[in-house]
Amino acid sequence: MAKKIAVIGPCVNMGGIERASSTLVNYAAGQGYEVMYLAIFKHPRFFDLHPAIFYNEPTDGTNVSKLDIPKTIIRIRREIKKYNPDTILAYNKFYASLALIALAGTGRKVFISERSSPFYKWPKKSKL
Numbered sequence: 001m002a003k004k005i006a007v008i009g010p011c012v013n014m015g016g017i018e019r020a021s022s023t024l025v026n027y028a029a030g031q032g033y034e035v036m037y038l039a040i041f042k043h044p045r046f047f048d049l050h051p052a053i054f055y056n057e058p059t060d061g062t063n064v065s066k067l068d069i070p071k072t073i074i075r076i077r078r079e080i081k082k083y084n085p086d087t088i089l090a091y092n093k094f095y096a097s098l099a100l101i102a103l104a105g106t107g108r109k110v111f112i113s114e115r116s117s118p119f120y121k122w123p124k125k126s127k128l
Helices: 016-030 069-083 093-102
Strands: 004-009 034-039 054-056 087-091 111-113
Touching: 004 016, 004 069, 004 093, 016 034, 016 087, 034 069, 054 069, 069 093, 087 093
Parallel strands: 004 034, 004 087, 034 054, 087 111
Antiparallel strands: none
16 A cells, blocks of 8 residues: 655645645655645646646635635645545645644644745744
8 A cells, every 4th residue: 555645835836835845746646655735725737746646725715815724724634634644744834834733633743844045034923
């Protein structure tokens, strides 16, 4: 049985995190892993994904133009519990924070890949 990997990222629209995450999930799927990409936002796809990847994006109209944090946290927890991955990787410290909150108390380990510039100044709301 193949190991299951869940990757939590913004989406696969144009961008650096999107490129890094899509490259990783494509490689993992090509190596025979079962992969779910849990997209925080629903945006048009720029990067192609391996056909075996389960691309999970919001379908209820949330997170198209503005992030709905409570609904996102609930969705992350629900989808991760349903998919039951062996490994979880979250991209970006902000999205990883949402994943850590969503998965608190589940005993699941979350690996975090930070891809933003060390010179980027986060808004005060996000620093919290």
